[in-house]
Amino acid sequence: EAGVTQFPSHSVIEKGQTVTLRCDPISGHDNLYWYRRVMGKEIKFLLHFVKESKQDESGMPNNRFLAERTGGTYSTLKVQPAELEDSGVYFCASSQGPRGRGANNEQFFGPGTRLTVL
Amino acid sequence: GNSVTQMEGPVTLSEEAFLTINCTYTATGYPSLFWYVQYPGEGLQLLLKATKADDKGSNKGFEATYRKETTSFHLEKGSVQVSDSAVYFCALPDSSYKLIFGSGTRLLVRP
Numbered sequence: 371e372a373g374v375t376q377f378p379s380h381s382v383i384e385k386g387q388t389v390t391l392r393c394d395p396i397s398g399h400d401n402l403y404w405y406r407r408v409m410g411k412e413i414k415f416l417l418h419f420v421k422e423s424k425q426d427e428s429g430m431p432n433n434r435f436l437a438e439r440t441g442g443t444y445s446t447l448k449v450q451p452a453e454l455e456d457s458g459v460y461f462c463a464s465s466q467g468p469r470g471r472g473a474n475n476e477q478f479f480g481p482g483t484r485l486t487v488l
Numbered sequence: 489g490n491s492v493t494q495m496e497g498p499v500t501l502s503e504e505a506f507l508t509i510n511c512t513y514t515a516t517g518y519p520s521l522f523w524y525v526q527y528p529g530e531g532l533q534l535l536l537k538a539t540k541a542d543d544k545g546s547n548k549g550f551e552a553t554y555r556k557e558t559t560s561f562h563l564e565k566g567s568v569q570v571s572d573s574a575v576y577f578c579a580l581p582d583s584s585y586k587l588i589f590g591s592g593t594r595l596l597v598r599p
Contacts, residue, residue, distance in 0.1 A: 481530055
């Protein structure tokens with residue numbers, strides 16, 4: 371069974387440009403999460419989808435970040451315009467359990483996308 | 489809200505040395521506790537977990553015991569290998585489903 375995949379693995383862009391990150395969760399997982407790790411600090415939650423609906427986007431840093439999950443399958447995270455402080459590693463995770471809870475809530479993580487904003 | 493604090497790295501050890509990475513937490517109730525590992529070039533993987541007080545999680549020679557008295561979940565391994573070089577994250581869920589992570593501890597094991 372394929373795990374969570376993310377694309378691209380690395381992205382280097384200039385300040386003010388736009389970048390779109392993609393995450394493909396494990397097939398059949400309704401829950402999809404975005405996290406990011408900035409400057410070697412802790413990994414922080416960004417948002418949570420249940421199928422195509424945003425369950426919680428309280429961790430999104432500002433309105434330059436837009437996440438979508440059309441059709442409840444893959445998700446994209448767009449940063450527009452990118453700023454220097456957006457540099458970091460963006461992780462995606464998915465889990466099976468209902469609404470993110472319960473015994474099947476183990477979150478499986480992708481390899482991350484390393485974003486560098488110059 | 490829930491939070492976790494883990495020791496700063498990097499930790500550099502020789503092969504076969506004993507490893508301890510400290511992790512302490514604050515939480516409402518008794519949530520499950522996790523250790524995740526990120527090997528170079530790979531994603532985060534669940535290393536081990538404990539779901540209640542006094543539980544010991546173990547995997548790949550690593551162990552951690554859920555201690556509510558000291559609110560700790562220290563990661564230990566008796567004899568590290570070069571292949572254990574990675575970044576280790578302590579984590580716990582908040583009141584719902586978000587994972588709260590520590591800052592990560594980089595382990596470098598030298599032959």
